[in-house]
Amino acid sequence: MRKTDFYIDGSWVAPSAPNDFEVINPADEQGFATISLGGQADVDKAVAAARAAFPGFAAMPHGERIALLEKLYEVYKRRMGEMAETISKEMGAPMKLATQAQAAAGLGHIKAFIRDLKEFEFEHPLYPDVTEEHIVHEPIGVCGLITPWNWPMNQVTLKVIPALGVGCTVVLKPSEVSPLSAMLFAEMIDEAGFPKGVFNLVNGDGPTVGAAMSSHPDIDMMSFTGSTRAGTAVQKAAADTVKRVTLELGGKGxxxxxxxxxxxxxxxxxxxxxxxxxxxxxxxxxxxxxxxxxxxxxxxxxxxxxxxxxxxxxxxxxxxxxxxxxxxxxxxxxxxxxxxxxxxxxxxxxxxxxxxxxxxxxxxxxxxxxxxxxxxxxxxxxxxxxxxxxxxxxxxxxxxxxxxxxxxxxxxxxxxxxxxxxxxxxxxxxxxxxxxxxxxxxGGSPFGGYKMSGNGREGGRWGIEDYLEVKAISGWQ
Structure with a gap:
């Protein structure tokens, strides 16, 4: 199975330069699919598409974005068997776990975020009796999302859904170990009818695509889940552009x-x-x-x-x-x-x-x-x-x-x-x-940790807030 294209600006496109990478089934150590690892040029294309799509998507009425997520929920629900089989094959989860926990986590997060996005108050006075100070929560912009191999859909949906739900546009880099579930998710995004450029996917490794995203001047926020070592690399690469960075890293519970x-x-x-x-x-x-x-x-x-x-x-x-x-x-x-x-x-x-x-x-x-x-x-x-x-x-x-x-x-x-x-x-x-x-x-409980386990929270209103800027407008009438 060859799945070497990337999803950029609403279409599946060939990589700027071929760089085949074999996806291994961990149960038998045999390759069963080939993807391509991207580079700087692919990241630039995806970021440019996300940047161009951002103003229109951010201005879309909130109810219309919710309707797109609800369509995505239905598509995901219908294709959840495919998702479970894909996750099982690419990272080794037994089918029962892949179906009832791995794939189901993605569906559950989409449903929970739809509920929380409907209830989220994007505009409100500073205090009930201080109405001249108006607080507005606005999408931060283009978000770079890097997800791990161990719970692929759990992490993809914890990042993509709140980002899209508030009006951000995204570039997703899934783990090259388990990329096929994210590519299937991209198919679902396409089928749900999201505007082109709103969601983009580039496969690649951390030192190349991950680093290009983290340092990219047109990415406003990085959200990373993975090892503490890799998370610190993301944060360092992001420092020069002073972008927001949220990290969900390791644990030793x-x-x-x-x-x-x-x-x-x-x-x-x-x-x-x-x-x-x-x-x-x-x-x-x-x-x-x-x-x-x-x-x-x-x-x-x-x-x-x-x-x-x-x-x-x-x-x-x-x-x-x-x-x-x-x-x-x-x-x-x-x-x-x-x-x-x-x-x-x-x-x-x-x-x-x-x-x-x-x-x-x-x-x-x-x-x-x-x-x-x-x-x-x-x-x-x-x-x-x-x-x-x-x-x-x-x-x-x-x-x-x-x-x-x-x-x-x-x-x-x-x-x-x-x-x-x-x-x-x-x-x-x-x-x-x-x-x-x-x-x-x-569902909706904040997920995240102290110390070297990272910063920021995923899930519920906390996960939504991570993708928003806060604007205070004085003299509101």
Missing amino acids: PNLIFADTDVAKAVKRGTIHCFNNSGQSCNAPTRMLVERSVYDDAVEAAIATAAKCQVGDPEEDGNHIGPLSSAQQFEKVQELIQVGIDEGAKLVAGGVGRPEGFNRGYYARPTIFADVNNEMTIAREEIFGPVLSIMPFSDEEEAIRIANDTPYGLTSYLQTDDVERMRRVSKQLRAGMVQMNGAQRP
């Missing part, structure tokens, strides 16, 4: 389990969550902190859960986990598992190498380390694989200290039946999100 809860249930839930999507989620609870009095029981419960975690072919139905997304990711995970062993962590499940029965594909063994301390590499670095680190704590104060002793601050997890402790500890955890006792995050 602590999961605090106190003895006053159902420990076995909490450990099982946390272990499964850590292994979900083959561990390739920035908000995974990868550091399990357990109160010392129940620590041994918790380790045994985690081992039992790992023993039941199946690894299998993404095309097969079931609750198993699939391969890691790429050879590069596989090697990284293998190296860090070995580092954990070398640094003295106690390997109690899994380990290096592929699971039994696999001699190809980027499959990793569900792995658990016990007796980890927070200075070990596996407790500090984001592994992005099915690897859980378990460590004990003596009291609430120590649990909070260990939890916050990380350069990251995305999601923290807390398991306790003490309501006062829930409220007390959750407020002391330095993270953008805290999930307690298995609670799920509702």
